[in-house]
Amino acid sequence: MSDCRLFELVADDGTSISPFVWRIKYALGAKKLNYETCGVGFTDIPQIDEGRFTTVPVLQVGERYVGDSWAIADYVDSVSSDGARLFSSPAERTMARFFDEWLGSSVRPLLFRICVKDIHDRLQPRDQEYFRTSREQRLGQTLEAAAAAREKLVPVLRATLEPLRSPLDKQPFLGGATPNYADFIGLGTFIWAGSVATLGLLAEDDPLLEWVSRGLNVLEGTGRTVRLSGLDLRHG
């Protein structure tokens, strides 16, 4: 596989800020695929491949464009024989999907509400207007009102994450000694939120910080390229 390009959502300073892009960066690393990145803003997404996509990541391989992070993961797993399989069995893929559904229904909505104003403030100016309008409609409140209520959501977030702590207390990753795609999904979520948040998302003694720290160090430090303002990793 060659000529591989990953379209990623970027902040005004170029920071990659999508949980779905981050999991794909990890997946491409695990599959030992070289790629170049093309940073886009929200308002640039309709320019990719004549408007076929409304979200990133989009992976371009030669003339082919693949959107949707699950479709991309399945695609790179099927076409590249380098690196380990992302999904060693149907069971592993299904449980990763369940884990993603859980994160998507319980955890990411909380992180979104906590970080929504922070995300806005990091976008390039022409994305800010689009983001404010669309997200205020989704939230049913202004970004400023959401930001004012965020501190009350932090303890809710920390309690919601409880099912994840004891499975990780005996081994370093959900995948065992090495991370699997479920880890990539979780790490992508924390790198996304951690890179934009302007308050501490996790308590400084939360064992999940150690999991994130370990995740930043795998695959030649894929996740190390970003500063995580919302996660206190000094103790992790």
Next chain:
Amino acid sequence: MSDCRLFELVADDGTSISPFVWRIKYALGAKKLNYETCGVGFTDIPQIDEGRFTTVPVLQVGERYVGDSWAIADYVDSVSSDGARLFSSPAERTMARFFDEWLGSSVRPLLFRICVKDIHDRLQPRDQEYFRTSREQRLGQTLEAAAAAREKLVPVLRATLEPLRSPLDKQPFLGGATPNYADFIGLGTFIWAGSVATLGLLAEDDPLLEWVSRGLNVLEGTGRTVRLSGLDLRHG
């Protein structure tokens, strides 16, 4: 492995009514282990092996008693080479643990509140007194008050189960073509609650009913021995 006996919690009519026992029945079936059962009530548990246990399942193998469903699962997986491995990899075990933590923090507490009076009514008389006292203390309300509020919890339960539906829409079990220990955990939970509930837990078009139906038919119909009053499986 021989002389294997499973201590199980039973209702007054002998029905097995513990989600943790049911998963072990499935696990023993998957490991092709023959066993006899010994039905006990809540108030009989202190009689097992000189009071070492406060919960069932307890598995007796010769002179050895093993309690705690996770310890039993690991034990039978390590000592019996018959049948498939319960956990083919550390990742599969970790994700099953996460799934169990999620069920235990989000789903079983709701099922418990919905079914608590039904459970009480099914117990043998000397268990009923113990159950009422201990559970009313835990709930902070009478069993009757909990029962009066149960219908409001049914839509909450159905919404809480959402992360489980789409992973199961493409394949029959969490384990793929055949059930794995995560399925056993989930099936045990639904057989437990479904066997005691006196109202419909899931909507009759809920795809999770098909998953439960499939689960009842595996391992020579392990789960078929019980009538599921709380699950409408005609359409499943």
